[in-house]
Amino acid sequence: MFNLDYSWLADPVYQGWLIRGTLTTIELAFASSAIAFVIGLFGALALTLRIAWLDAVIELFVEVFRNTPPLLQMLFFYFTLSTVGLRMTDPATGVSVPLLSAFACALISLSLFGGALCIEAFRSGLDSLPRAVTEAARSLGYSRWQRFRRIEAPIASRICLPALTNIMTNQFKTTSQASVITVPELMYYAGQIYNDTFRTAEVMILVLFIYVSLVSLLSWGMVRIERVLAFPGYGKGA
């Protein structure tokens, strides 16, 4: 029934594409997760200030990016950022090129998408902090920012680590949609390879395996981090 032919895998060109594609996928996933993490942290902090207009802006941001398909967001950024205005003249060739590469557009789009999810995750983490902890910090003279940095953020980020693992897993998988805007990541090269070889099933099985391995490794790493950061009485703490 299965007549799989992996002989094309011996071709160094395809090997190079797979490796480069995998590295780009990892790069895109980690960079966008890191930015999303920062957006989430500051977005959730801003929400605690309870400034009406700021709340409305953040709310709108979260709703827009959480409730629309990431593929649509990516296409939107790719076509708006690269065509509307943001172009520059390449000093070497004198040709007008988009200021932002496809990779940059995918990174911005994925960061905002993940950022919206991270804001919600951190918000739930901060909401679950015992109010007593905040009161104690205030009574000890901590300023708003110190309180967030030294006490609330360290506890809240531990509480929402499992949620962050989910978001990062999602980021990893969503990077595949960047292939549509020609970002040369794993999915993009996979397409190149099966267009060349017509070995669609073989390529897809291999790519599936690579994604499973990457995300499993990520989950394993996150669980390790959860263990290391755990403190008694919460989550994985004994």
Added chain:
Amino acid sequence: MNRTDALIELDQVTKSFGAFQVLKGISLAVKDGEAVCIIGPSGSGKSTILRCINGLIPINSGSIRVGTHEVHKMKTEKEMRPLRHQVSMVFQQYNLFPHRTALQNVMMAPVQVLGHDRREVEARARRLLAKVRLSEKADAYPGQLSGGQQQRVAIARALAMEPQVILFDEVTAALDPETVKEVLTAIRELVDEGLTCILVTHEMKFAREVADRVCFTDHGRIVESGPPAQIFDAPQDPRTREFLGQVL
């Protein structure tokens, strides 16, 4: 008492939460080195009085002075910093920081807020943990400590700020009867050393032993105040008599 020599002075303080008026004109003066116990039924505003003194809760009218700080005029957390250095608080639910060890809990604020030298603070913290008899628990996390142990760490944490005043908010209410004693012993030592203390408590026997003065609150007012012997043995107000009749 001469009002000017009071360390803490509350004058006609009122506070409402929504439509509910918790404090209906509280006036209270506490001298340096005095131990004042506030007793009264639940919901009578005892804890709210403490939270107003260190600015955790803003008041609606009246005035609060602690030393040279006019608490009712302070608007921001930043303005309240010097006040919070002077006034520490110990809470019913201990309120320790769960992600830090006992020693770190005691050290955090002096290092991070007051900017004191870390090594000097560590020596101070170890001395204070020894004082509350918890030296061997320095590296334990709050989640690994019993309620009584956590509360003693909280007392050490309050003391590490080198305050002039400590506010105790029903600090034994959440504890097992056996561990109440160890916490009360720690507090009694502080009172004996002459630290100014305001204690909200349900431990009538303890109040009688340690307090210089006892205030009985009911429905947002201080109904009666005086030396413990007078309040417990010869209460004047019928409400005080009724309350003591129920709890003693």
